[in-house]
Amino acid sequence: xxxxxxxxxxxxxxxxxxxxxxxxxxxxxxxxxxxxxxxxxxxxxxxxxxxxxxxxxxxxxxxxxxxxxxxxxxxxxxxxxxxxxxxxxxxxxxxxxxxxxxxxxxxxxxxxxxxxxxxxxxxxxxxxxxxxxxxxxxxxxxxxxxxxxxxxxxxxxxxxxxxxxxxxxxxxxxxxxxxxxxxxxxxxxxxxxxxxxxxxxxxxxxxxxxxxxxxxxxxxxxxxxxxxxxxxxxxxxxxxxxxxxxxxxxxxxxxxxxxxxxxxxxxxxxxxxxxxxxxxxxxxxxxxxxxxxxxxxxxxxxxxxxxxxxxxxxxxxxxxxxxxxxxxxxxxxxxxxxxxxxxxxxxxxxxxxxxxxxxxxxxxxxxxxxxxxxxxxxxxxxxxxxxxxxxxxxxxxxxxxxxxxxxxxxxxxxxxxxx
RNA sequence: CGGGGCGUAGUGUAGCGGUAGCACGAGUCUUUUGGGAAGAUUUAGCCCGAGUUCGAAUCUCGGCGCCCCGACCA
Numbered sequence: 001x002x003x004x005x006x007x008x009x010x011x012x013x014x015x016x017x018x019x020x021x022x023x024x025x026x027x028x029x030x031x032x033x034x035x036x037x038x039x040x041x042x043x044x045x046x047x048x049x050x051x052x053x054x055x056x057x058x059x060x061x062x063x064x065x066x067x068x069x070x071x072x073x074x075x076x077x078x079x080x081x082x083x084x085x086x087x088x089x090x091x092x093x094x095x096x097x098x099x100x101x102x103x104x105x106x107x108x109x110x111x112x113x114x115x116x117x118x119x120x121x122x123x124x125x126x127x128x129x130x131x132x133x134x135x136x137x138x139x140x141x142x143x144x145x146x147x148x149x150x151x152x153x154x155x156x157x158x159x160x161x162x163x164x165x166x167x168x169x170x171x172x173x174x175x176x177x178x179x180x181x182x183x184x185x186x187x188x189x190x191x192x193x194x195x196x197x198x199x200x201x202x203x204x205x206x207x208x209x210x211x212x213x214x215x216x217x218x219x220x221x222x223x224x225x226x227x228x229x230x231x232x233x234x235x236x237x238x239x240x241x242x243x244x245x246x247x248x249x250x251x252x253x254x255x256x257x258x259x260x261x262x263x264x265x266x267x268x269x270x271x272x273x274x275x276x277x278x279x280x281x282x283x284x285x286x287x288x289x290x291x292x293x294x295x296x297x298x299x300x301x302x303x304x305x306x307x308x309x310x311x312x313x314x315x316x317x318x319x320x321x322x323x324x325x326x327x328x329x330x331x332x333x334x335x336x337x338x339x340x341x342x343x344x345x346x347x348x349x350x351x352x353x354x355x356x357x358x359x360x361x362x363x364x365x366x367x368x369x370x371x372x373x374x375x376x377x378x379x380x381x382x383x384x385x386x387x388x389x390x391x392x393x394x395x396x397x398x399x400x401x402x403x404x405x406x407x408x409x410x411x412x413x414x415x416x417x418x419x
Numbered sequence: 420c421g422g423g424g425c426g427u428a429g430u431g432u433a434g435c436g437g438u439a440g441c442a443c444g445a446g447u448c449u450u451u452u453g454g455g456a457a458g459a460u461u462u463a464g465c466c467c468g469a470g471u472u473c474g475a476a477u478c479u480c481g482g483c484g485c486c487c488c489g490a491c492c493a
Contacts, residue, residue, distance in 0.1 A: 012443085012444065329453095
């Protein structure tokens with residue numbers, strides 16, 4: 001993409017109504033725009049990142065047998081009455097139509113997926129079944145905060161699994177756990193992410209969460225110094241011992257909950273009477289699991305974890321572009337060669353942000369590049385051109401390297417980091 | 420939902436009952452261009468509504484909005 005036609009612009013000062021690191025950097029760099037507290041638009045750069053995250057999640061969900069669907073946001077009150085959550089769920093958005101009929105805006109989709117599955121699943125042969133969607137959720141957060149980390153409207157991947165037995169659910173639960181670890185590795189936050197025991201809410205005594213250590217987080221976890229297992233503060237007092245290695249030595253950390261996995265058992269299959277017939281024709285209750293990841297929250301978490309005083313440092317797999325090509329100087333030869341590098345890289349299958357803006361000093365372009373945080377910067381100026389070279393720099397490193405132009409494309413493309 | 424703080428231009432501020440001003444930013448043009456350059460020029464504001472007053476950015480009341488702490492958070 002040519003930066004001269006990118007309609008968003010970087011902002012020099014941090015917006016005064018944003019305190020969290022992720023919101024300040026993402027707004028300044030032009031990835032997102034705040035419409036109101038807890039509700040953000042994703043601008044071209046931010047939408048690219050969101051789609052990368054989405055695709056990683058989609059790939060990993062597909063790899064464990066997930067079938068993708070899309071369910072409605074607008075949902076009938078009756079389904080929520082069936083589960084009792086119309087009254088019980090404090091943060092459920094409720095709306096009325098012109099005839100005063102009630103609807104819920106989907107905060108989660110058990111009330112839709114269970115009746116849906118009931119229409120198609122009737123035999124034990126139909127199980128297990130794994131269905132997921134990636135879609136906006138609405139929650140009436142009374143206190144939206146921390147930029148993208150806690151919003152009223154946010155994109156979420158929600159996976160639901162349906163099983164004949166708890167044992168089968170347990171097996172799939174472990175598969176999801178492994179898939180989640182892959183996702184957190186690919187988006188670049190796994191090193192700071194811990195599998196964490198937490199309260200099970202109303203379903204079971206405990207659940208498991210993935211918590212990423214960050215000052216921007218709102219949870220407190222205790223990380224086992226021996227094995228990296230963590231325990232959420234909400235249950236620490238009753239546990240006080242690592243459930244994994246039985247030791248009692250912990251570090252206390254602030255953390256962001258980036259995903260959770262949950263055994264629902266019959267919590268929702270029961271109210272909707274979701275059952276199958278087994279091989280002997282007997283009714284068997286279906287057991288379920290639910291597994292969520294917030295996409296915007298992942299994006300915000302990545303920024304919280306991957307930034308420096310100059311801006312964002314995107315992990316390679318979710319960066320909006322592979323390369324940020326910067327053209328400095330208005331010489332027609334410089335422009336011609338920059339254009340050729342841009343075209344060649346794109347032909348090689350890479351996404352390039354090409355800073356072809358006129359009238360900006362190199363300093364301004366470099367400051368913008370640091371803020372936006374594309375992993376690899378390629379600088380072509382009159383000066384580098386004199387040496388028949390371009391300067392290559394990783395956003396995460398200080399060193400720069402001059403690469404001779406004839407070898408440039410090969411050098412950049414040969415980096416195995418970008419696929 | 421409880422508590423606290425705060426609303427004057429995009430940002431930061433001045434004004435303290437009597438003509439809304441400054442700086443930065445942003446736009447245009449020119450000269451520039453190796454880490455946010457310079458000149459000229461332009462743009463843009465009292466959160467909203469009632470009340471008090473001859474007169475309200477300023478005082479009173481109500482609303483709305485934002486931030487922070489807590490509670491909540493399949």
